[in-house]
Amino acid sequence: MDDKMDDPQIIFSMPKAELHAHLNGSLSQTTIKKLMDLKTSHQCEDVFQLQTMFATLSEDHNKTLDECFQVFKVIHQLTDSEQSIYIATVDVIKEFSEENVLYLELRTTPRAIDGSFETYVNAVIRAIDDCRKENVPILVKLLLSIDRSKGFDTAKKIVDLTISLGHTRNDVVVGLDVSGNMADSDITDYFPLLFKIKDAGLKLTVHTAEVRNDAEAEAILRLKPDRIGHGTFISPSLTGSSHLIHLLKETNIPVELCLTSNKVCQTVPSFKDHHWKIFFDHGIPFSICTDDKGVFSTSLSQEYLIVMRTFNLPLSLIWSFSLRSLDYTFATETEKIYLSKVWEEWEQNNTDNLQCHLSVKSRLFPRGLHRDLVPKLAVALWIPGGTSVVIVLHQFLKLTLSGTSRTLGAVEFYPIVYHTMP
Numbered sequence: 001m002d003d004k005m006d007d008p009q010i011i012f013s014m015p016k017a018e019l020h021a022h023l024n025g026s027l028s029q030t031t032i033k034k035l036m037d038l039k040t041s042h043q044c045e046d047v048f049q050l051q052t053m054f055a056t057l058s059e060d061h062n063k064t065l066d067e068c069f070q071v072f073k074v075i076h077q078l079t080d081s082e083q084s085i086y087i088a089t090v091d092v093i094k095e096f097s098e099e100n101v102l103y104l105e106l107r108t109t110p111r112a113i114d115g116s117f118e119t120y121v122n123a124v125i126r127a128i129d130d131c132r133k134e135n136v137p138i139l140v141k142l143l144l145s146i147d148r149s150k151g152f153d154t155a156k157k158i159v160d161l162t163i164s165l166g167h168t169r170n171d172v173v174v175g176l177d178v179s180g181n182m183a184d185s186d187i188t189d190y191f192p193l194l195f196k197i198k199d200a201g202l203k204l205t206v207h208t209a210e211v212r213n214d215a216e217a218e219a220i221l222r223l224k225p226d227r228i229g230h231g232t233f234i235s236p237s238l239t240g241s242s243h244l245i246h247l248l249k250e251t252n253i254p255v256e257l258c259l260t261s262n263k264v265c266q267t268v269p270s271f272k273d274h275h276w277k278i279f280f281d282h283g284i285p286f287s288i289c290t291d292d293k294g295v296f297s298t299s300l301s302q303e304y305l306i307v308m309r310t311f312n313l314p315l316s317l318i319w320s321f322s323l324r325s326l327d328y329t330f331a332t333e334t335e336k337i338y339l340s341k342v343w344e345e346w347e348q349n350n351t352d353n354l355q356c357h358l359s360v361k362s363r364l365f366p367r368g369l370h371r372d373l374v375p376k377l378a379v380a381l382w383i384p385g386g387t388s389v390v391i392v393l394h395q396f397l398k399l400t401l402s403g404t405s406r407t408l409g410a411v412e413f414y415p416i417v418y419h420t421m422p
C-alpha cells in the first residue's frame with residue numbers, strides 16, 4: 001500500500017455524502033458547551049453530567065444501546081427552545097461542511113416546543129435556509145423521524161407534518177425516518193403511517209435489525225423502504241439468517257452503515273467483524289454514515305478511514321463508495337447530476353492519488369450497471385495476487401493502463417482495486 005492510501009487528509013478532502021445523521025446525536029462538544037451556557041443550573045441539572053457521560057462513551061466502549069438512548073434524553077434537555085434548535089442545526093451543518101460533506105441528509109424527531117411540533121421543525125428549516133443564504137457549500141435535506149417508543153398518536157402527527165411540509169417545502173423536507181429503541185414497540189403498528197408516506201410520494205428509511213428480531217426485519221424488508229439503517233442482524237455472520245440477507249439482496253435496498261456507532265453500542269464485536277464486509281461481498285448497496293457523530297465522537301471522514309484501514313482498501317475504492325452513495329440520496333435527479341459533476345471534478349484533480357496497483361485509472365464499475373453482472377465476469381479475470389479485473393459489456397473500452405488510454409470496441413474494463421480479503 002503506498003502511503004497516500006492511508007492519508008487521512010485525502011479522505012478529509014474527498015467530497016462525501018452523509019445519509020444517516022441524527023441532529024441531536026451530532027452535536028459537538030463545542031455546541032454542547034454553547035447550549036449549556038444558555039441554561040441556568042436550575043433549568044437543567046442533568047445537563048451538567050453530560051460532559052462526564054460523553055467522556056465515558058468515548059473512552060469506554062462497553063456501552064449498550066439502552067445506555068446510548070439515555071444520553072439522547074439528556075441532550076434533548078439542551079435543545080428545548082427555538083433558539084437552541086436553530087443553533088444546534090447551524091453548527092451541525094457547518095461542521096459537516098468543514099470536513100467536505102457536500103450533501104447532508106439530516107434527520108430529527110420533532111418535539112413539542114410551546115406545544116407545537118411545527119415550531120421545532122421550523123427552527124431546523126430556518127437554520128438550513130440561513131446556511132444556504134450564507135453559501136455554506138453543502139446541500140442539506142431533512143427527514144423527520146418518528147421515535148417508535150413514543151406511540152402511534154405522536155407518530156401520526158409527525159407523519160402528517162412530514163406530508164404537509166413535503167408539499168410546501170419539498171426543496172428541504174424529503175421524507176421520514178423510523179428510529180428509536182427497537183425494544184420499545186412493534187414496528188408493524190406503524191405500517192399504516194408508513195404507507196401514507198409512500199403514497200404521498202415521499203422517501204422512507206427505517207432503522208432495521210439494529211438488534212436481533214428476524215420477524216421484524218423481514219416485515220420491514222417486505223415493506224420496501226427506500227433505504228434501511230444499520231441492518232446489523234441481517235448479516236449471517238452476526239447470527240442473522242441467510243434467508244434475510246438473500247431477501248435484502250433481492251430487494252436491493254441500500255443500507256446506511258455506521259461502524260463506530262455499532263461498535264460502541266456493542267451490536268458488532270469489532271470493526272473487523274462489522275457487517276460492511278458481508279454486505280460488500282454480497283453486492284448490497286450501502287452508504288458509510290456517522291449516525292451520531294457527537295455521541296460517538298466520530299466524523300464521516302473518520303468512518304471512511306475506519307473502513308479503509310480495517311479492510312485494507314485503496315483510496316480509489318473508498319472514493320467509489322462515496323460516489324456511489326450519491327445514487328442512494330433522496331436528492332432530485334438534477335441535484336444528483338450536479339453533485340456527480342463535483343465528485344468527478346475531485347476525481348480528475350486527484351488522479352495520482354487514485355491510481356491503483358495496476359496503475360489503472362478506474363471506477364469500480366459504471367453507475368447504472370446491474371451489479372449482478374459483476375461477480376460472474378470478475379471470476380473469469382481473477383488475477384492471482386489479490387487484484388481482479390471486471391469486464392462488462394458496455395459502449396466503449398476506456399482503459400488507462402500505465403498512462404495509455406485505448407478504446408477497444410464494445411467492452412469496458414473496470415478493475416476491482418481492492419486487495420484480497422483476508
Ligand SMILES: CNc1ncnc2c1ncn2[C@@H]1O[C@H](COP(=O)(O)O)[C@@H](O)[C@H]1O
Binds near residue numbers: 022107110179207292
Ligand atoms: C445509536 N443508534 C440509534 N438507533 C435508533 N435511533 C437512534 C439512534 N441514534 C439516534 N437515534 C434517535 O435519534 C434521536 C436523537 O436525535 P433527534 O432528537 O431525533 O435529533 C434519539 O432520541 C433516537 O430516537
